[in-house]
Amino acid sequence: MAKNNTLRKETPSSANPVAAARTSPSAPPIPDLDRLIHERLRLGIVSALAADDSLTFNELKKLLKTTDGNLSVHARKLEEAGYVACKKSFEGRMPRTEYSLTADGRHALEKYLNHMEALIRAMRDR
Amino acid sequence: MASVQPIRPVRPEPLELHAHAMDNLRFIRETMERAASFTAVPGWGGFAMGCTALAATLIAARQPTVEAWLTVWAVEGLVAILVGVIALSHKARTAHVSLFSAPTRKFALSFAPPLLAGLLLTVVLYRAHLGESIPAMWLLLYGTGVVTGGAFSVRIVPVMGLCFMLLGAVALFCPTLWGNYFLAAGFGGLHMLFGIIIARRFGG
Numbered sequence: 001m002a003k004n005n006t007l008r009k010e011t012p013s014s015a016n017p018v019a020a021a022r023t024s025p026s027a028p029p030i031p032d033l034d035r036l037i038h039e040r041l042r043l044g045i046v047s048a049l050a051a052d053d054s055l056t057f058n059e060l061k062k063l064l065k066t067t068d069g070n071l072s073v074h075a076r077k078l079e080e081a082g083y084v085a086c087k088k089s090f091e092g093r094m095p096r097t098e099y100s101l102t103a104d105g106r107h108a109l110e111k112y113l114n115h116m117e118a119l120i121r122a123m124r125d126r
Numbered sequence: 127m128a129s130v131q132p133i134r135p136v137r138p139e140p141l142e143l144h145a146h147a148m149d150n151l152r153f154i155r156e157t158m159e160r161a162a163s164f165t166a167v168p169g170w171g172g173f174a175m176g177c178t179a180l181a182a183t184l185i186a187a188r189q190p191t192v193e194a195w196l197t198v199w200a201v202e203g204l205v206a207i208l209v210g211v212i213a214l215s216h217k218a219r220t221a222h223v224s225l226f227s228a229p230t231r232k233f234a235l236s237f238a239p240p241l242l243a244g245l246l247l248t249v250v251l252y253r254a255h256l257g258e259s260i261p262a263m264w265l266l267l268y269g270t271g272v273v274t275g276g277a278f279s280v281r282i283v284p285v286m287g288l289c290f291m292l293l294g295a296v297a298l299f300c301p302t303l304w305g306n307y308f309l310a311a312g313f314g315g316l317h318m319l320f321g322i323i324i325a326r327r328f329g330g
Contacts, residue, residue, distance in 0.1 A: 040153070043150065043153065043154065043157075044153070044157045047153070047154040047157040047158050047161070048157050048158065048160070048161035049161075050158060051157075051158035051159070051161040052161045055161065063157070063160055063161055064157070109154075113151070113154065116147040116148075116150050116151050117147075117151075119143060119144060119147040120144045120147050120148060120151075122144075123142070123143060123144030123147075124144070
């Protein structure tokens with residue numbers, strides 16, 4: 001789990017695993033994979049925020065069954081990419097971090113979903 | 127003759143690409159379902175259920191026997207379930223949410239057991255000639271169902287359940303003749319009040 005969630009330097013479409021799907025000349029073209037949200041935990045964060053307007057750090061942690069460290073690292077990566085917005089405040093004396101999906105993040109998820117569907121179509125058409 | 131064995135263990139076949147894509151789609155759908163609050167709880171449906179409950183109160187109050195009173199409320203219960211299911215499916219359709227999605231299933235599975243317990247206890251209490259305890263028990267168990275089902279819903283739903291439970295608890299210690307009025311206040315008043323709040327805040 002920890003190994004899967006370790007942070008790597010992601011570059012869109014580098015070492016694209018979709019290349020294998022392109023071997024068939026009849027298969028429709030498949031767009032480049034967004035490596036930033038392809039990672040499982042980041043995909044979970046974006047998916048959860050697509051369903052709920054905003055979620056706190058603790059809600060996300062519980063929902064995705066992950067650790068504080070993992071979640072904060074991956075959420076920051078998404079924040080830096082402009083996919084999620086982060087709002088920090090205090091609830092009494094307790095700090096509260098709330099995340100929401102930006103328009104770019106929603107667009108990226110839609111693109112990723114289209115990508116996955118295209119991939120499945122391409123493999124079926126082979 | 128000795129057979130040749132590979133030194134390294136045979137690697138399992140890699141997961142096919144399209145299977146991986148399908149797994150990703152499934153993961154996205156499940157995560158979204160877990161994150162989404164149950165918003166298909168119908169506000170206007172609750173309001174309509176409250177109206178039918180008030181009508182049932184008026185009819186039930188005129189019944190001379192416990193059997194007739196119970197029959198009126200049993201019919202009202204069926205009507206309320208029908209109204210609730212129609213309103214719920216309508217709201218789910220409008221919100222493009224499946225009626226059989228995980229949040230809806232969780233809601234139904236948490237809501238139904240207290241109602242079934244209430245149904246059985248109604249039979250038992252009626253047979254034991256303790257019909258006067260039935261209104262309080264209905265309010266308590268309906269409230270329990272709404273609280274447990276509402277744990278997967280927007281916050282106002284479990285609050286409504288708690289109000290039902292509170293009303294049921296009060297009804298337990300009040301004169302038995304007030305039972306019908308407690309049912310009117312709960313199934314009529316609370317449904318209408320919270321129905322309007324849910325409809326205004328959560329889109330219908």
